[in-house]
């Protein structure tokens with residue numbers, strides 16, 4: 631039975647290829663045309679504007695959920711608004727994922743951070759005294775480049791808030807969550823991305839050392855690593871970003887986001 635089957639196999643394959651040859655050629659021609667055409671999801675202003683619109687739509691949907699919750703609305707109404715928010719986020723996620731892969735964003739192409747050889751320290755542990763549910767990402771800072779600032783280091787606008795600190799200053803998780811990725815080696819240098827329970831991601835970049843691992847649970851005030859000047863920087867600082875998805879392009883203003891969580895990040899040199 632086995633031998634018979636093997637003996638017949640090549641003939642079956644020959645018949646198959648004869649029957650499908652024309653179809654395969656047509657498919658090949660189609661694929662070549664598709665490859666020659668510019669990919670729809672690749673960078674470009676149209677793509678970026680779509681993402682900006684989706685971020686705005688998401689934030690409106692999230693505000694609606696917040697309002698309903700504050701007003702003690704019917705659970706069904708809150709649920710419905712939350713579903714809508716999640717649908718907007720899913721669309722944004724799809725939109726950005728392809729672009730992130732194409733641009734070589736390590737969060738998309740090397741989520742384990744292996745290619746960049748991250749400078750790992752010992753795994754951090756939760757702090758003995760938790761500051762509160764949410765906290766600032768570092769201490770003894772002054773605020774340097776703000777969100778949406780213009781500058782030669784950024785292709786468009788600055789996507790986060792910079793906290794000027796000396797190299798080696800502890801950097802903390804702003805709230806509890808799970809370490810989504812640690813990546814090293816691109817313009818953000820050594821970075822940690824944490825996913826929080828409210829669905830948002832926080833990013834901590836240009837670190838000199840990383841003290842957490844992918845998948846690790848962290849709480850507010852738990853050390854993620856030390857600040858530094860890795861990546862595309864002119865001096866040591868923490869680049870802090872809040873995103874709707876893990877990918878660049880879904881950022882929201884980080885200080886108002888922290889204020890909603892009762893974290894007041896004061897202006898220049900207030901804590902120095």
Ligand SMILES: [Zn+2]
Pocket residue numbers: 775788790791792868869870
């Ligand atoms: Zn920055």
